[in-house]
Amino acid sequence: MAKHLVFYGTIVHSQDIDHVDILENTLILTGEGGVITALERDVPPNQLEEKLKALGLDTGNHELHQLHRAEFLIPGFVDTHNHAPQWAQRGLGRGLQILDWLNQITFKNEAKYADVRYARKAYTQAVKGFLNQGVTTASYYASLHGPATKVLAEICFAEGQRALIGKCNMDRNSPSFYVEQSAQESLAATRDLIDAIKQLDPSVSLIKPILTPRFAISCTDELLRGLGQLAKEDTDLPIQTHFNEAQSEIDTTLSLFPDFTNEVDLYSHFGLLNDRTILAHCCHMTPYETQKFKQLGCGIAHCPVANTTVGGGFMAAPIREFLEQGITKIGLGTDSGGGFSSSILDAMRQAFIVSNAKEMMTGGKDKSLSVDECFYMATLGGAKVCGLDHKVGSFAVGKEFDACLVRTCESGGEGMEWDLDVPLGVMTPIEAGDNPRTIFEKFVMSGDDRNIARVWVKGGCVK
Amino acid sequence: MAKHLVFYGTIVHSQDIDHVDILENTLILTGEGGVITALERDVPPNQLEEKLKALGLDTGNHELHQLHRAEFLIPGFVDTHNHAPQWAQRGLGRGLQILDWLNQITFKNEAKYADVRYARKAYTQAVKGFLNQGVTTASYYASLHGPATKVLAEICFAEGQRALIGKCNMDRNSPSFYVEQSAQESLAATRDLIDAIKQLDPSVSLIKPILTPRFAISCTDELLRGLGQLAKEDTDLPIQTHFNEAQSEIDTTLSLFPDFTNEVDLYSHFGLLNDRTILAHCCHMTPYETQKFKQLGCGIAHCPVANTTVGGGFMAAPIREFLEQGITKIGLGTDSGGGFSSSILDAMRQAFIVSNAKEMMTGGKDKSLSVDECFYMATLGGAKVCGLDHKVGSFAVGKEFDACLVRTCESGGEGMEWDLDVPLGVMTPIEAGDNPRTIFEKFVMSGDDRNIARVWVKGGCVK
Missing domain, CATH: 2.30.40.10 (Urease, subunit C, domain 1)
Known part of the structure; x- marks a missing residue:
């Protein structure tokens, strides 16, 4: 017994x-x-x-x-948005705009994960580091590399961390040293990773694969369409991407996809928005988009530390507005290393702080968040976002x-x-x-x- | 040798x-x-x-x-604004307006320092706690109690922390259990404390007394006048107070002193503004006030953690504006426990964050602070504010x-x-x-x- x-x-x-x-x-x-x-x-x-x-x-x-x-x-804390390979770059590049930060700091760093030996060392440190800080569940963006991402899955499973694990899909608008050669290659590596993770933990006791188009800027139509197809074939597969993070990012996205006037229609068109989708950031939202992702049942990964320090701005998700519209599928993300801190406690405090800013900026309309609301996002809300609230979060x-x-x-x-x-x-x-x-x-x-x-x-x- | x-x-x-x-x-x-x-x-x-x-x-x-x-x-880090007796209340009362926070949380807590035995225990923990975090110099507001404040001075001296130490002056608009009975009593206790500190460290090797009218709301005209007189008699004596912290505080202040239209004229009238004065917060500044305190050579204690979490708002000092007007006598304050963190590293990060907010709120006019500027405020800038840059800060x-x-x-x-x-x-x-x-x-x-x-x-x- x-x-x-x-x-x-x-x-x-x-x-x-x-x-x-x-x-x-x-x-x-x-x-x-x-x-x-x-x-x-x-x-x-x-x-x-x-x-x-x-x-x-x-x-x-x-x-x-x-x-x-x-x-x-x-x-345990749930980190709904975490870039595992950025563990060793946390805090670098303050003051850079989001796209410059990617090119000057992040892509160079993530390219190192082509080396599986390096990946094992770095990911072991990262996973242990997050567990040490009470993050019992994380939704990870790995690098674009299939082999290194399998290593991340092995480490989560071995160390006992509950995790959604995805490799970044990115087949364009990325530097030559850090880009996938074609949509086909990216999709094949994704399928392979999904199989490997399912084999590692067949009963989904701890780990699960997640589709991870980095963002539309780095994905061709063909790649987005292929990922949408995977999401359709396996109705248990979660999806994550960056969404309405910064104005410069939105402008670039819409210039690449001139058929769309907003990101919700874009990702939805490719079959990537449903009740298994985790949308990181959601800083700039039109009422149309908020209504639509509410109908679709998407979850929100609120990342206040990153939103106030990377991307040359100070603009985080309008959480009070979401709550008032009945949207409660909201969790916190460290967004480590866009966020300089790997602590969900820091994310809670910064969520409180940015909500004070929102209250001021809306002339008192959007009331600041309470300690209780921040704690919910750090635990039960995060579990909902990851589709795990039937198992954890309270x-x-x-x-x-x-x-x-x-x-x-x-x-x-x-x-x-x-x-x-x-x-x-x-x-x-x-x-x-x-x-x-x-x-x-x-x-x-x-x-x-x-x-x-x-x-x-x-x-x-x-x- | x-x-x-x-x-x-x-x-x-x-x-x-x-x-x-x-x-x-x-x-x-x-x-x-x-x-x-x-x-x-x-x-x-x-x-x-x-x-x-x-x-x-x-x-x-x-x-x-x-x-x-x-x-x-x-x-070593310089903490230009620190309430030593609030060590054990850091983080409490989030969401309360500043005056409510004082009445519901702070005054009750500070009243405990009537007990010198308690004060010794708490201050020992606080001073060691700040040294442990690299705060080699602090400008302390103690409670209103003379005996407990002497204990704080003894502890700083014994533990080896460089410090400006003042007892709060407050003879009105404070609860009956935590108020001084008259201006005379408050001034006598202040003189007594100054003597005690000078006796403890006659060569001013580490510690120095500082005049500490809590803020004009809690001081009668007679008390402010008496403190101004002390500042005039001893031209080596620094002065500290809270200044233009929150709109509700400013409104209350001006209603109590109807002869004045702003705080700079008020404190100046009583002889409390000079190049030895440390003004905490300075969130709401008119161009007139900024010019005047520049002329007077006052130092600014920027407290971004407290300013974004206490006082029901999000409004910190316009640092970029000050810098552009040639004001560089600016340091950081933890404002522990209005600030939930006792770390100057956190204050630096939050200074960076609120400066991003300022950049956004001024439509790009007030550029965000750099890591270098935040580090300056944490060290050399703080030393200037405390009148110690000839000795420390670099x-x-x-x-x-x-x-x-x-x-x-x-x-x-x-x-x-x-x-x-x-x-x-x-x-x-x-x-x-x-x-x-x-x-x-x-x-x-x-x-x-x-x-x-x-x-x-x-x-x-x-x-």
Whole structure:
């Protein structure tokens, strides 16, 4: 019989977009395959033993983690937009326009992944680095190289990270040293990668392929059409691309596709927009486009760090406007390395900051986001975007256990001194009077990976 | 004879506002009192020994630190606006307007510093926390309590942090549990604190008192007048206050002082604006005010993290506009805990981000800040604001050695593997092809306190 993983303490998660639930004295049980088998709220400490017995647990068949006051569990973070090969270029090229940044910094860097040995080394560091920061699920853009992308899939599977993994499709408007020779070549490599990933994880326990046309600028009509065909043949295959990121990008796109007046019609025409599509950025949206991608059920990867530092601008997705139109399939993306930070905590803080800017720029119409809304995007919203909310993103019986153990202080056990405990890392210290909500907010606004003490994916410990 | 501190390697500092100098193969020597006695650029490795001898150094009288390729020295960071007692409330109250945030979160917290025992514990943690993050100089607002503020001064002096330390003056419009009973009481406590700090460090080797009217809202005319008188009597005494932070704050201020139409005239009238004054925020500026404080020589503490998260808005100082008018006495402030982060690195990144927003909001007129400009504000600019640029802020013979040793990777010594070294913390890894400028930018955009391996103030190691 499999050993159960059992936690007793505070768990924090989103039930919906605007409310974070803080459940105290909660018992959570994980069984076979990392599936949550019980979640009982408000269990008084003196009834814990009895309750465990009633659930069929006795010493020997379970591992009980009793959380102290300065610890709590949160769902693992979901990074809905992440360029794995840009791990080693994070933060470079500040001040460059998006297309210049691609040409001067990014393509040169991604070209290195032609070397599978280099890719293995870099991707191992990246995947471990994201797990270390509590990213239990990531939607990855790899480089254009099939072999290196297979390596990324192997590493995610081996390290235990849940991931959507795609190789970039790009057969034009890219430098000669970093471009695919034809649509046929690109499609063949894509098919090959899909097969390889399915073979690696046939039950889709952790990893899944994703179609990844980099953006329309770098794809011929033939390539986009071929990818649309793949999406039609396999109705379980997700799709991701960059969408309405910057005005210069939109202008270039529409000049290349003169039959279209907007990107939603363009990608839709090629069969690439449906409820499995993840659209990164969505900064410049017309009402028509917002309505159309709402109807199509696309998910939004909001990347506030990148949107305020790359691309020579400051323009992020109008999240409040989306929410008011009933669109809640919204997650956060680090967009690492367009985003200089690889932390979803930083993405949450920057989402809050850009929403303050939006409130000001709309004369108070688009109210800023709350801490609760940002946390939703970082967890449950992200899971929806990746088509994984039936499995992860929050804690519920039947879902799989993807979680971070947040630890805010050095001590916290018996005999601890509760007035102003010594914080782990640089986070705000916890004080005697702090309630769980205050402790949660201190973590969200000032914590970092040092406060993510342990991480589990599908019940398996990965940190 | 005192032991010399000697470094050989790359040093990075600002010569002026828009240019970071990266000096390779540089020898820097520190002698008595932490004063830099030699700085020699471009010393080839094979001439190092000879050069040391020529400088009178032989084994025994010096400690040589040879920096490896992934290490460099920078000047210590200067935090020009820091509320020491808010250390344990960083990040709380997001979404509240500034005056609500003061009443609901801040005053209750600061009131705790009536207890000197609590103050000692909290301030020790705060000062160590800032030193750990490379803040070698801070301009502190303490609480209103004289005794606790003396404790803060003792701790800065004992831990070796350079600091301006003031107790808040506030004799009205504050809650009954956190207000001074009269202008006389406030002034007496201020005089007493000034004396105590001067006694503690008579040669002003590290610490110095600073007049700290919290803001005009919390000060009666009599109190402001009395503080102006103190500033007149002691022409070495710096002054700090909050200035044009938020529209609601400005409106309230002017309604309390109906004789004035702007804050520059108000504070100037009471004798509080001169070239020793540090004005925090300066978000809403009329051309008249900008001209006037330029003439007066006031320094600006730019606090982009706080300005985009507290106060229900998104409005930071128009730095580009200031620079174009020849105002370069500008530093960065964490404004911890109005700012959720206690890191000057975060302040630099947010300064860059808000400058992108300003560029957009001014239709391209106010160009965004460069990495170099942000680094200047974090170091030399901050030193100017604190009236300490003759001593610190950059490396030069005759200045005192306040520095951080930046270490970007785990290894870096002999036998290191240079293609993609394992980074310390979460920072972007260093690669074989990275030049010193790239390594510097990776640190600025993605490093944290884990990459600040050692810290010195006045030649003394404080981390």
